[in-house]
Amino acid sequence: MVLAIHQLQVSYQQQSVLQGVDLNVRESEIVCLLGASGCGKTTLLKAIAGLVSTDSGDIVINQQCVNSDNRQIAPEQRNLGMLFQEYALFPHLNVGENIAYGLRKLSKDARKERVLKMLTLVQLPDIIDKYPHQLSGGQQQRVALARALAYQPNMLLLDEPFSNIDSKVKFELIRQIRDIIKRSGVAAIFVSHSKDEAFAFADTIALMDNGKIQQTGSPKTLYQKPNSPFVARFMGSLNEIQLCHLGKENRIWLQQALHLVKAVDQNACYTTLMIRPENLSRTQTSETLHSKSHSCDLDKLWIQGKVESTTFYGKQITVNVRCHQQLVSFYLDSKQRISVGEEITLYFSSENLLLANHKNSE
Numbered sequence: 016m017v018l019a020i021h022q023l024q025v026s027y028q029q030q031s032v033l034q035g036v037d038l039n040v041r042e043s044e045i046v047c048l049l050g051a052s053g054c055g056k057t058t059l060l061k062a063i064a065g066l067v068s069t070d071s072g073d074i075v076i077n078q079q080c081v082n083s084d085n086r087q088i089a090p091e092q093r094n095l096g097m098l099f100q101e102y103a104l105f106p107h108l109n110v111g112e113n114i115a116y117g118l119r120k121l122s123k124d125a126r127k128e129r130v131l132k133m134l135t136l137v138q139l140p141d142i143i144d145k146y147p148h149q150l151s152g153g154q155q156q157r158v159a160l161a162r163a164l165a166y167q168p169n170m171l172l173l174d175e176p177f178s179n180i181d182s183k184v185k186f187e188l189i190r191q192i193r194d195i196i197k198r199s200g201v202a203a204i205f206v207s208h209s210k211d212e213a214f215a216f217a218d219t220i221a222l223m224d225n226g227k228i229q230q231t232g233s234p235k236t237l238y239q240k241p242n243s244p245f246v247a248r249f250m251g252s253l254n255e256i257q258l259c260h261l262g263k264e265n266r267i268w269l270q271q272a273l274h275l276v277k278a279v280d281q282n283a284c285y286t287t288l289m290i291r292p293e294n295l296s297r298t299q300t301s302e303t304l305h306s307k308s309h310s311c312d313l314d315k316l317w318i319q320g321k322v323e324s325t326t327f328y329g330k331q332i333t334v335n336v337r338c339h340q341q342l343v344s345f346y347l348d349s350k351q352r353i354s355v356g357e358e359i360t361l362y363f364s365s366e367n368l369l370l371a372n373h374k375n376s377e
């Protein structure tokens with residue numbers, strides 16, 4: 016384990032900001048601290064870096080506790096590479112000098128060799144003499160990464176590394192930087208409020224809210240198996256279907272069907288179903304709910320409604336279906352035809368119900 020954090024508490028002026036954070040980072044793992052503004056992501060990163068003091072709990076980096084009561088290890092002795100927004104490149108130094116900045120202990124030849132190795136790693140071999148203002152945002156970010164990796168750190172810490180990058184090139188840069196970090200073999204923690212950046216960059220996401228980590232796992236786990244409604248909502252579009260708002264026919268059928276489905280808790284009293292729009296599909300036939308209820312297809316659940324609106328997004332259409340007081344969204348391939356006012360039947364598989372074992376969703 017490169018990093019092990021246990022029950023970490025941090026406060027600013029007696030105001031509690033981190034409230035018992037646990038986090039482990041393995042060798043070569045890229046972890047994203049994901050969450051909305053103010054939830055404590057940067058504070059956690061700064062606590063790891065030694066830039067804020069901690070109230071209680073342990074931070075262990077490479078088997079060494081860095082924040083024990085009698086000995087707080089200084090930031091520069093933690094051997095961490097940092098890409099904080101405020102740690103931009105030095106404008107008066109060229110690229111080579113920027114990367115060599117922290118390598119004064121090395122001989123001149125070793126320093127030069129390390130700088131060239133880092134520039135090759137970040138795939139910018141020909142810009143050694145250029146100054147930061149002559150580089151694009153993405154190139155500057157890669158040079159900053161080369162500078163951080165040149166120290167051969169235990170771990171990299173990146174605070175919102177892509178926030179100033181134009182969205183057109185952002186995901187290509189994320190791919191490149193992930194590739195560089197993976198090739199270097201170093202573990203990394205990065206902070207972001209964007210789930211899309213987290214999906215593209217991280218092996219593991221730690222989703223934070225209110226000074227706590229709500230769930231840690233692979234992007235797929237958090238998306239498909241969220242442990243709470245908060246996580247389910249944060250990770251992507253979601254239909255929260257209140258059974259009482261569905262209208263009598265839909266409600267009775269769904270309640271009956273849910274009790275028959277073996278995948279869900281037989282004793283639960285379902286009030287809300289959570290399902291992602293991509294897991295709902297339109298039936299091709301004009302069968303009614305009544306005929307469905309007599310079919311034996313227990314894996315599928317059905318809802319009927321009327322198309323209220325459609326929005327074209329190029330590859331797909333988002334369709335909003337009115338089921339009594341409830342709006343339900345799903346996606347349709349944009350080659351398919353659908354009209355506002357059309358009566359349709361949607362189906363979904365019980366295995367795609369999120370939080371199905373919860374008595375209700377809150």
Ligand SMILES: Nc1ncnc2c1ncn2[C@@H]1O[C@H](COP(=O)(O)OP(=O)(O)OP(=O)(O)O)[C@@H](O)[C@H]1O
Nearest residue numbers: 027028032050051052053054055056057058059208
């Ligand atoms: N130096 C400070 N003194 C007092 N309060 C602070 C300080 N730094 C941060 N805070 C507060 O601590 C809380 C967590 O801040 P933090 O910067 O860690 O959140 P964040 O999740 O990184 O947010 P953002 O995405 O906006 O950077 C916020 O309520 C913030 O106002």
